[in-house]
């Protein structure tokens with residue numbers, strides 16, 4: 001028997017009141033914990049997702065944010081194209097600032113626009129696997145298999161070949177099928193509205209147009225270039241294993257115009273280990289295979305038929321230093337054929353907009369917690385009238401005023417602690433229950449077991465708040481006159 | 491030296507239009523181990539006197555010494571500690587705490603005097619065995635008969651081994667037979683422990699069971 005036991009017992013006697021006040025505290029604490037958990041996960045997710053994407057060089061047109069969202073998060077359509085020559089210049093260090101080459105760790109070409117069963121196809125080179133580095137996590141690791149064999153040299157050879165084809169074939173067909181050449185020039189874009197066309201096809205996917213007279217050039221692509229590496233989630237969701245044949249599909253399956261890119265069918269040779277980033281959702285294929293898909297390839301008719309005009313969606317660049325990064329920024333300020341987007345600036349900016357919405361939520365949950373604490377105070381204060389006899393009896397047994405006050409404070413603190421614990425537990429329980437749904441809806445994967453040290457402070461803070469709420473009832477309790485309340489008549 | 495020594499004691503309430511002298515005792519000594527029955531008409535201040543001795547109320551004038559401690563001079567906290575250490579109280583309405591079992595109620599009598607440990611628990615169990623409640627220790631007061639409840643209250647008043655037991659009409663709520671049993675138990679246990687007993691009662695037969703009877707009505711007239 002001690003003061004704690006007395007507190008615990010009197011809480012148990014008033015189960016309903018105890019439960020209700022505990023629940024109201026739990027609501028506020030749970031709300032707060034949920035917001036922290038969600039924001040923490042969002043923050044973590046974006047931070048890890050950005051790793052490796054120091055800078056993104058993309059088309060001059062379009063907002064840098066859409067370039068970042070498209071390249072890093074597979075969101076939206078690629079804003080346009082950037083010529084292969086830009087990639088070459090950066091990679092070879094030929095791009096200069098103040099006559100000095102800008103040192104980069106890597107420059108990796110990427111082309112986007114097609115999908116396979118809902119997952120984005122990314123045309124790239126094997127440097128995506130050998131050089132692309134996600135901070136401390138290092139280069140992408142393989143759960144199974146190995147990278148495909150399509151490197152920088154192969155890309156250059158392929159581009160030269162295409163330039164030659166274009167120079168020969170472009171002249172022959174330019175008059176007859178102008179829109180073929182035009183749409184073929186872009187990996188990702190609608191032909192100009194003025195393009196003469198007999199029957200404009202209705203496509204489910206904007207930004208990607210095929211002429212009615214698709215030319216499939218199966219011979220042109222060697223088997224070693226028709227290989228794919230898939231992200232962990234792709235492999236898991238589509239139950240893909242090594243040897244699986246990916247046939248890129250254009251348009252939704254129910255679309256009458258939908259068709260398969262048989263010419264670019266790729267065999268899965270590698271499955272990446274999970275990263276918890278959008279990389280898990282990507283399918284990487286050699287740029288050659290990507291560009292070989294109907295009319296993806298090549299070179300704008302108005303451009304010179306040189307390999308440097310092969311079109312990319314973006315170049316992922318990691319400058320060697322912050323100085324190199326600023327040089328890169330300056331270098332592109334004056335260029336007409338591309339711009340640099342900085343994921344580390346664009347995404348935090350975007351998040352700060354979202355952040356002010358969560359700030360409101362945060363304030364609301366603080367208010368909920370405060371109201372709950374006031375509720376606790378009122379509930380406890382109101383019981384003091386019915387507890388006068390109990391208190392008088394304890395005093396008659398020799399309890400001192402401060403001991404009576406402590407009994408009441410313990411009760412308030414216990415309710416607050418239980419409420420906060422329950423709230424945190426509810427929050428994590430909800431994360432456990434709803435995690436899959438939230439991930440499906442927002443793409444934010446919640447680790448329900450990720451208890452943050454903030455939650456410890458939350459519980460501690462709630463206990464302090466509870467004790468503060470208990471001060472008035474405790475004071476009232478300690479002032480209960482003894483003699484008047486020792487008999488039940490009063 | 492007297493266990494309880496009271497001189498020129500008065501307690502007056504000034505709440506109503508007329509001041510009410512609730513208690514007035516000119517001179518009263520009670521020896522260690524003495525068992526005293528306090529009688530008097532209703533309203534003569536028997537309860538008030540017990541509360542004054544226990545330090546629950548403070549006198550307006552006069553002095554009370556219990557076991558050499560000048561209770562009237564103590565601060566509130568000191569009176570609480572004094573009460574916890576030196577006194578055991580038994581009430582007409584038992585004043586057991588409903589949420590606690592019989593054993594826990596008895597233990598509550600020791601919480602504020604020494605505070606926890608295993609000693610009081612054993613003593614509490616012994617006392618409950620002694621009053622015939624060995625098999626009811628874990629029952630709530632509401633599950634006990636009136637006589638059993640008062641026996642629990644007596645155990646609570648004795649568990650911390652006080653020097654003085656103050657009982658305010660401890661038999662008032664019981665039929666004669668039960669009351670006699672409970673009274674016997676109280677006096678027996680007190681005698682074994684050499685405790686001083688002051689018991690308020692209206693029943694002359696009960697009063698006769700104690701060594702001495704003090705009539706407060708007479709004391710009041712004298713002062």
Ligand SMILES: Nc1ncnc2c1ncn2[C@@H]1O[C@H](COP(=O)(O)OP(=O)(O)OP(=O)(O)O)[C@@H](O)[C@H]1O
Nearest residue numbers: 503505510511512531532533534535536537538539
């Ligand atoms: N809190 C109080 N305020 C005003 N007057 C009081 C108060 N408590 C007691 N009194 C008065 O003091 C007097 C003595 O009361 P007390 O309860 O001590 O009498 P008692 O001898 O115990 O009576 P009973 O035998 O009925 O229990 C009574 O006249 C009562 O009205």
Ligand SMILES: [Mg+2]
Nearest residue numbers: 536537538658
């Ligand atoms: Mg009385």
